[in-house]
Amino acid sequence: MKFLDLAKVYIRSGSGGNGCISFRREKYIEYGGPDGGDGGTGGSVWAEVVDGLNTLIDFRYQQHFFADNGRPGMGKQRTGADGKDIVLRVPVGTEILDEDQETVIADLTQVGERVLLARGGNGGWGNLHFKTSTNQAPRRANPGQEGVERTLWLRLKLIADVGLLGMPNAGKSTFLAATSNARPKIADYPFTTLHPNLGVVGVDGVEFVVADIPGLIEGAHEGRGIGDLFLGHVERCAVLLHLVDGTSGDLVKDYETIIHELEAYGGGLAEKPRVTVLNKIDTLDAEERAFLRDELQAACGGPVMQMSGVTGEGVTEVLRALRAQIDEGRLRERAANEEPDPWQP
Secondary structure, eight states, rough: OOOEEEEEEEEEEEOOOOOOBBBBTTTTTTTOOBBOOOOOOOOOOEEEOOOOOOOOOOHOOOOEEOOOOOOOTTTTTTTOOOOOOOEEEEEETTEEEOOSSSEEEEEEETTOOOEEEEOOOOOOOOGGGGGGSSSSSSOOOOOOOOOOEEEEEEEEEEOSEEEEEOTTTHHHHHHHHSSSOOOOOOSSSSSOOOSSSEEEEEEEEEEEEEEEOOOOOOOGGTTTTTTTTTTTGGOSSEEEEEEEETTTTTTTHHHHOOOOHHHHHHHGGSSSSSSEEEEEOOOSSSSHHHHHHHHHHHTTSSSEOOOOOTTOOHHHHHHHHHHSSOOOGGOOGGGSSSSSOOOOO
């Protein structure tokens, strides 16, 4: 299934039905009076978060969503039928933006959350509503209210606990594959990851979600490479895991490049808790590890962990460091620790 995190949709709520002008005419009833019914209310357009979706690909093939109009009123005081609502089914973490792509209308972060995007028009009053003691035969009725037409943008920001950052080929996908059941593409050339990947990682009896995004390069905030289009997927993360390639010729420059891109992107990413890891230590001897770790610690001004996603060395310690930074409310008990329900026929 193709990953899509930005989609443009056109919506229109239904117009209300017109009111009816009608008079009661029956044999032997001399003063029948007005009996025109009201028009029905037009259908509304809603957005609802549903479980089981992690992409906006459905909105690539259908962009127009029009709710039904309300039916007009009829004689014998009959009200017109209401138009049916339309519901846009979106994944958790979807932001709904106005046409300018800046004004946030809603941020949907929980399953079952609903938001009204366009309200249906009210139905018009029939002539029965205008009857008075001095105007006993009104010949007027209101038209239905017009529906609302809007152009909106849907932007998906994945809900994850940990976000992976690093230059291309820093080992992010290898780490995700080694610690979860996710199987991202891994190869020895840059930009093998073209869209975000999610994996559920477990350590010490709890689980959390890790998001792997495409690698950043210098000038990504200006559109170079894949750009910073996917940095929005780590905005909701509790902690960032910054992987630095130990085989790089200038790992300090690589580290500073990523930090600069986070600051240029904004959104508070540069202020988030961050775990810095020297990766690919399986290719280094003890002296090189110590030298590069000290060099990186001097650049970041904090502790630097060491890890190899290929051999698994130091991976558990990194996962424990990440868990310590994640709020307890985000952690989930591992299913393996839960006792299965007794079997019943």
